[in-house]
Amino acid sequence: MPWVYLILAGGFEIIWAYTMKLSDGFTKPLYTSITLVTMVCSFALLSIAMKTLPLGTAYMIWTGIGALGAFVIGVTFLGEALTPLRVVAALLLLSGLILMKLATK
Template identity: 60%
Template sequence: MAWISLTLAGLLEVIWAFYMKQSHGFTRLVPSVITLVAMIASFALLSFSMRSLPLGTAYTIWTGIGAVGAFLVGLFILGEPANGLRILAACLIVSGLVLMKMAS
């Protein structure tokens, strides 16, 4: 259950990052509210998962899902540029997440 909660927390991190971008510095109400609700839910699920997972593992996986997810949203939804180094960096993050999971 902790891993499911952690995965959902990471996905919510991607959602709040996207809607924070859409809020234009918290000047648009609906994206701002979605950002705050997703943040609170993400933190709550992260906290729940930390009851049974080590801090380093849980936090690393959470931020990694958020980082790679935000990168992919940027590429595919926001049309941000993709180049070899950015893709390599994302692959290295995913590799680190896999190793962290294997070590847990």
């Protein structure tokens, strides 16, 4: 169950990163509100997952999900560049997350 909480926490991290961008420096109340609520949800779920999972594993997976998700959102919805080097970097990050999961009991 802690892995489910951790994955959900990572999902909320993707949402808050995206809505933070859309908030335009916290000047748009709707996106600012969504950002703050999803931040709290993300941190709360991370803290629950960390009751069982090792700190390094939980934090790395959480930030990795957020980073990869933000990368995909940026490319898909914000018109950010999808260059070969950025794709390789994302794949390296993904491989690190998979290895961390496999290395954790």
